[in-house]
Amino acid sequence: MTDQESVLQPVPDTAADDRPVVTENGGLRGGRCQSCGAGSFPRAYICPSCNSTEIHDAELPGEGSLYTWTTVHISPTFATPYTLGYIDLSDGLRLLAQVLAPQEQLRCDLPVRLATSDQSPTGWGFVPVEGATA
Structure with a gap:
């Protein structure tokens, strides 16, 4: 392991995201895990269900x-x-x-x-x- 690999990187600040929370279709702008399909609001960077980091923007109901x-x-x-x-x-x-x-x-x-x-x-x-x- 190199020194570079052992340094933890910060995750983006979701509170600093100034995009509207309500989508044009009347849903919530959140996230969805590509591994297990779990939704998150606000968008998580680590899935609370399976710990995957494959979270993508999604429109929630x-x-x-x-x-x-x-x-x-x-x-x-x-x-x-x-x-x-x-x-x-x-x-x-x-x-x-x-x-x-x-x-x-x-x-x-x-x-x-x-x-x-x-x-x-x-x-x-x-x-x-x-x-x-x-």
């Missing part, structure tokens, strides 16, 4: 269901209150995102879809699918 949620009442940065939820995307990936809906509309397994919003500091979040009720 923009719809899913609300697994659980909580409302944040104290925040050092963002206007409160706001709701965060774990969203189970239709392809099986679970992610944490802002939920843009009143508490009384929320329930576990509520169908949700990705939406852009000026209400969210990130510019996007999930809203209930029209016709879905608590």
Whole structure:
């Protein structure tokens, strides 16, 4: 092994990526492992399922269901209150995102879809699918 091979190289900073998160088709810009097919959001550089480094840009589904949620009442940065939820995307990936809906509309397994919003500091979040009720 040479000295050059033993030096670890940093991975790119995903927070510095300024491309839009929401794709033109209404999905999420994330990653997909070429080895096992697992999705990641934001795009991972090492697959959380199989440890492969063969991760490529992919469009993830923009719809899913609300697994659980909580409302944040104290925040050092963002206007409160706001709701965060774990969203189970239709392809099986679970992610944490802002939920843009009143508490009384929320329930576990509520169908949700990705939406852009000026209400969210990130510019996007999930809203209930029209016709879905608590």
